[in-house]
Amino acid sequence: MNKKIYLITGDRKGIGRSLSEYYLSKGHLVIGCSRSGSDLVHKNYDHKICDVADENAVKYLVLFIRKKHKRIDVLINNAGMASMNHILTTPVITFQKLVDTNFKGTFLFIREGSKIMRKNGGCIINFSTVASPLNLEGEAIYASTKAAIEKLTKISAHELSSFNIRVNCIGPTPVLTDLIKAVPKNKIEKLLSSQAIKRLGRFDDVKNVINFYCSEKSNFITGQTIFLGGV
Template identity: 30%
Template sequence: MKHQNQVVLITGAGQGMGQSIVRHFADAGANVAAVDINPQALAATVDELNGWIEGQIIAITANISQSDSVRDAIATTVEKFGRLDVIINVAGVGSIDTFIDTPDAHWDKVIGVNLTGTFLCCREAAKVMQSQGSGSIINISSTAALTGEGPSHYCASKAGVMGLTRSIARELASSGIRVNTIVPGPTNTPMMADIPEEWTQQMIDAIPLGRMGESDDIAKVASFLACDDSGFITGQNIAVNGGMAFI
């Protein structure tokens, strides 16, 4: 199978997009380190999948906005599986705030998880991958970074992820490490449940393909970026948004 024996670490694995990506890779034979801050959601995901998937899954509780926690998660992965081939940085948060009324705490949390957390995961994964001479780093941004249609902290954090990808892809290429970002449009995940229904319909109306994305749409692109089929692709931000916006 395409990901047979690959070692893949996936953050935000307890629900939504991350959970779907865990399922996709494990079913394709990968050994997966499923990482989430919520131990209950994470345990439920791993328990559900361990009965039928081809690869192995381990659950790691971690806070990706804290560097020590990220280092421990990656060390646990390498200790268990011996290497790290792919990291997929899915974990993200948001809140509905107008710019003027955004509390400092909300700004710090969204930037801390979505941008700083992605940076920390990329940095610590790259240290392992450099010693191996290979690896694939896959980040998750958002079409909101392109359109500005969303809370300022969320749009800023996701735009930062795209810039981070371009920079570190250049720096890490000589080490055999590829870095790319998937840029989803509105996708059916638990995060969307907090958005008012009329806003959701407006999003769908703005998508030329006429539907919201599904988590599996993102998982399939992650699968492509994680394998040798994309071996000459790095530093790219790939829009998966039904034609809602272009990069």
């Protein structure tokens, strides 16, 4: 089997954790990061504490990977935060945290990750959300940061294609993680009713799209965003 090197941000829990465990189970090497330590232990796993919005921390993490592994094959920009609030009552600090973690973090990892990916090519996966195309009330800032990530995906796909780096994006529906635990049940029901397929997303749905993007056979696919659930 072709052992690949995955860098997965925000993998202490939720989708990121599930992805790390999955790719480790497939025999790949995984480097994960999050703002606090991880209890995931595996011989092929390294975890670093890293705030994705901290430029120096991101640079040192990528330097660590370059020194140890020489390359990154797949970068999964999973780290993100959500916050529901009416725009009239959204504090600036919340706005800033969302922009920093979701948009700036994705940008920094694309920039630094691509610097070592450019020698062997690679695959970058970013995370949007169905809240972006659905224009969900209460998610103006969160959805806007994700819409920005979709645009970042498209343009960086163009700029990085000459380095054989493909950049794509996935827009999951709600998946049962901490990210949506504070969202009222009726809001989730309403959201699900606007999907073509009316159910919560599963980790496997996300893995399936990522595997599709990273497949050798998908070498003509870049700059795309796939939304789950028929949104």
